Amino acid sequence: MTGPQEEQRDEGHLVNGFAVPPLDARPAARNGHHPAVAEQAGDVWDRRVASGLAFLRRRLAGDYEVDEFGFDPELTEAVFHPLLRRLYRDWFRTEVSGLENVPADSAGLVVGNHSGTVALDALILSTALHHEHPAHRYLRLLGADLVFRMPVVSEIARKTGGTVACNPDAERLLRGGELVGVFPEGFKGVGKLYAERYKLQRFGRGGFVSAALRTGTPIIPVAIVGGEEIYPMLADIKPLARLLKLPYFPVTPTFPWLGPLGMVPLPSKWLIEFCPPIPTAHLTDSADDPLVVFNLADQVRETIQQTLHKLLARRPDPFGP
Amino acid sequence: MTPGGSSSPPGVVVVTGVSRYLGAHVAARLAADPRIDRVIGVDVPDPTPEVSGLLAGVERVRVDAGAVGGLLADLDVDTVVHLALVSAPDTQQGGRAAMKEQNVIGTMQLLAACQRAPRLRKLVVRSSTAAYGASFRDPAVFTEETEPREVPRGGFGRDILDIEGYVRGFRRRRPDVTATVLRFAPFIGSTADTTLTRYFSLPVVPTIFGRDARLQFLHFDDALEVLHRSVTEDHPGTYNVAGPGVLALSQAIRRAGRVAVPVLEPGLSGGVALARTLGYGRYGLDQVDLFVHGRVVDISRLEQEFSFTPRSTAAAFDDFIRAHHGRALITREHLAAAEQAVLDGIRQVRAAARERS
Numbered sequence: 001m002t003g004p005q006e007e008q009r010d011e012g013h014l015v016n017g018f019a020v021p022p023l024d025a026r027p028a029a030r031n032g033h034h035p036a037v038a039e040q041a042g043d044v045w046d047r048r049v050a051s052g053l054a055f056l057r058r059r060l061a062g063d064y065e066v067d068e069f070g071f072d073p074e075l076t077e078a079v080f081h082p083l084l085r086r087l088y089r090d091w092f093r094t095e096v097s098g099l100e101n102v103p104a105d106s107a108g109l110v111v112g113n114h115s116g117t118v119a120l121d122a123l124i125l126s127t128a129l130h131h132e133h134p135a136h137r138y139l140r141l142l143g144a145d146l147v148f149r150m151p152v153v154s155e156i157a158r159k160t161g162g163t164v165a166c167n168p169d170a171e172r173l174l175r176g177g178e179l180v181g182v183f184p185e186g187f188k189g190v191g192k193l194y195a196e197r198y199k200l201q202r203f204g205r206g207g208f209v210s211a212a213l214r215t216g217t218p219i220i221p222v223a224i225v226g227g228e229e230i231y232p233m234l235a236d237i238k239p240l241a242r243l244l245k246l247p248y249f250p251v252t253p254t255f256p257w258l259g260p261l262g263m264v265p266l267p268s269k270w271l272i273e274f275c276p277p278i279p280t281a282h283l284t285d286s287a288d289d290p291l292v293v294f295n296l297a298d299q300v301r302e303t304i305q306q307t308l309h310k311l312l313a314r315r316p317d318p319f320g321p
Numbered sequence: 322m323t324p325g326g327s328s329s330p331p332g333v334v335v336v337t338g339v340s341r342y343l344g345a346h347v348a349a350r351l352a353a354d355p356r357i358d359r360v361i362g363v364d365v366p367d368p369t370p371e372v373s374g375l376l377a378g379v380e381r382v383r384v385d386a387g388a389v390g391g392l393l394a395d396l397d398v399d400t401v402v403h404l405a406l407v408s409a410p411d412t413q414q415g416g417r418a419a420m421k422e423q424n425v426i427g428t429m430q431l432l433a434a435c436q437r438a439p440r441l442r443k444l445v446v447r448s449s450t451a452a453y454g455a456s457f458r459d460p461a462v463f464t465e466e467t468e469p470r471e472v473p474r475g476g477f478g479r480d481i482l483d484i485e486g487y488v489r490g491f492r493r494r495r496p497d498v499t500a501t502v503l504r505f506a507p508f509i510g511s512t513a514d515t516t517l518t519r520y521f522s523l524p525v526v527p528t529i530f531g532r533d534a535r536l537q538f539l540h541f542d543d544a545l546e547v548l549h550r551s552v553t554e555d556h557p558g559t560y561n562v563a564g565p566g567v568l569a570l571s572q573a574i575r576r577a578g579r580v581a582v583p584v585l586e587p588g589l590s591g592g593v594a595l596a597r598t599l600g601y602g603r604y605g606l607d608q609v610d611l612f613v614h615g616r617v618v619d620i621s622r623l624e625q626e627f628s629f630t631p632r633s634t635a636a637a638f639d640d641f642i643r644a645h646h647g648r649a650l651i652t653r654e655h656l657a658a659a660e661q662a663v664l665d666g667i668r669q670v671r672a673a674a675r676e677r678s
Contacts, residue, residue: 062575151531168460
C-alpha cells in the first residue's frame with residue numbers, strides 16, 4: 001500500500017514544485033547564458049528593490065486591506081510566510097502528503113495533533129498549505145485565549161489570520177468558505193512531556209465538531225510528525241508556571257540552561273499527512289446531539305493516531321535527512 | 322407593524338438631546354420631512370452656536386429628558402427619539418457623576434414617562450457598540466445576540482448596559498410600542514466632532530504597545546439616515562449600525578498621515594485616570610479598552626431590515642481625512658516622492674559604477 005502512495009506523493013511534489021516557482025529558479029543561469037547573467041541579475045535586483053520600496057510605501061500609507069478578523073494577507077505573504085518557509089524547508093525538511101484531500105476553493109476544518117512545547121506545528125502546517133497546495137490556501141488558525149491576552153503575539157496571530165477559538169468565529173470563517181485549522185488537544189497536547197510523544201490527548205468537548213456540523217463543513221484530519229522533538233520537554237516546573245500564569249513551564253535539554261540559545265528548535269524531520277475528509281453535510285441537524293459529536297470526535301482522533309503511527313514507521317530517525 | 326420596513330410616518334415626534342450635534346441634526350432632518358407634523362426638541366442647555374442655525378423648524382422645550390412626562394401627554398406625542406447620551410465625562414459639566422446622571426437616570430425617567438404616555442407608538446433609543454464590552458475571549462465579530470462576557474471598565478460602556486436593560490424592561494411592559502435600539506459604532510465624518518475625531522486629529526497619536534485594535538466607524542450622515550428611517554418606518558428590535566469593513570488602528574493612523582507613539586498598557590490605565598483628575602483630555606477607560614480589544618460588529622440584520630448599507634468604514638474615514646487633510650504630517654505624496662528619490666539615487670549610483678568599470 002505504501003508503494004503507490006509514495007509514487008503519488010512524489011508526483012504531487014513535482015506538480016507543486018512547478019506550480020510554485022521558487023525564487024532560485026533562474027532559467028538563464030541554468031542554461032549557461034554567461035554574458036547575460038550579470039545584466040539579468042541586476043534587473044532582478046532592480047525589480048526587487050522597486051517592489052520592496054512600493055511595499056514599504058503602501059504599508060506606511062495604510063493602503064492595504066484587513067478583514068474583519070484582522071487578517072492582513074499582504075503582510076502575511078510578504079513577511080511571515082517567507083520567514084516560515086525557511087524554517088519549514090531548510091530547518092525541518094518538511095514532507096507533505098495527501099494534499100488532494102484539502103479542498104481548493106471551499107471551506108474545510110483541518111484538525112491536527114498538537115505538540116512541541118511551543119506551538120510551532122500550527123505555523124508549519126499553515127506554511128505547508130500555503131506553499132504546497134495548488135490553490136495556496138491560507139489556514140485560519142484558532143488559538144487559545146492566552147495567545148490573545150499577550151501583546152504583540154496577539155497581533156501577529158490576528159494579522160496572520162488567526163482568531164480566538166470560539167464557535168461563533170469558527171462558524172463565521174467556515175461559512176465564508178475559509179480553511180480553518182484547529183488543535184482540539186490544546187495545551188494538553190503542546191505541554192506534554194517528551195515521554196508521552198505522539199500519544200493523542202483528550203479532545204475536550206468536541207466544540208470543533210459541532211462547528212463543522214452546524215456549517216456542514218468536511219473535517220480533514222491531519223497528522224503532524226516532527227513537532228514533538230523540536231523542544232523535548234523533560235520536566236514541567238508547575239510552581240513556576242503558576243507564578244507566571246502559564247499553563248506549564250518547560251525544561252528541555254537546552255532550556256532554560258542555554259538561555260536564549262535554548263529557544264532554537266532542534267532540527268527534527270517533519271512529515272505531514274492530510275487524511276481523507278470526513279463529510280458532515282448530512283449531519284447538520286445533529287450539531288447538538290452529544291452522541292454524534294463524540295463519535296465524530298473519536299473518529300477524527302483515531303484517524304490521526306493511526307496516521308501518526310504510520311508516519312512514525314516511515315521515519316525511524318527523528319533527526320534523519 | 323409588519324417587519325420589513327412598512328411605512329407609517331408619525332405625527333408628533335419628541336427628540337431629546339437636541340442642543341448637541343447629533344440631536345440637532347436629527348431634529349432638523351425630521352422637521353424637513355413633510356410627512357411629519359411636529360418636531361419638538363427637548364434639552365436643558367441652549368444649543369451650541371454651531372447647531373443653533375439648524376433648529377429653525379424645531380419647537381424647543383427647555384426641560385431635561387426626565388421631566389417630559391407632562392409634555393408627552395399634553396401634546397399627543399406618538400414617537401420619542403432618545404439621543405441625550407454623553408459618551409465621555411466633561412470636567413466643565415460635572416464630570417463622570419453628571420454623565421451618569423444624564424445617561425442612566427435620564428433614560429430611566431424618560432422611559433417611565435413613555436410608559437405612562439397612552440398615545441406613544443414608537444421609541445427609538447441611541448445605544449452603542451460599547452454594549453458588547455471588551456474581553457480577550459470575545460469573538461472577533463459581534464452579532465446582536467452576543468452577550469458581553471464581563472461588565473466594561475469604562476463608564477460609558479456600563480451606562481450603555483444599564484440603558485439597554487431599562488429598554489428591555491420597557492418592552493416587556495409596553496409591547497404595543499415599537500422599540501428600536503440602535504447600537505452605533507463610533508461616528509466619523511467631515512464635520513462631526515467626537516472624542517475619536519479629536520484623537521485622530523492629534524499630530525502624534527498615542528497607541529497601546531503590542532496592540533493593533535480592529536476598528537469600525539459609522540459615517541455621521543449614515544447615522545442620520547438610519548435614525549430617520551427608524552422614525553418614519555417600523556423596525557422593532559436591536560440593530561448594530563456600523564460601516565462594513567475594518568481598519569486596524571495603525572492603518573487608520575497611517576491613512577490620516579499621523580505618527581503613532583506606542584505606550585505601555587499597564588501604566589496607561591493609571592495615567593488615564595490621573596490625566597482625568599487633573600482635567601486633561603476626555604479619554605477614559607472606554608477608549609483604552611477599545612484600543613486594546615478592538616470592536617467589530619455584524620450588520621447583516623440592519624441591511625436586511627432597513628434595506629440600507631452604510632458606507633464602508635474605510636470610505637467614512639477617508640471623508641474625515643479629506644476634511645482634516647491640512648494637518649497631516651506624512652501624506653501619500655511625501656511617501657511617493659521619497660520612494661522616487663531612493664529609486665533615482667540607486668539608479669544614479671549604478672550608472673556611475675557602470676561608467677567606471
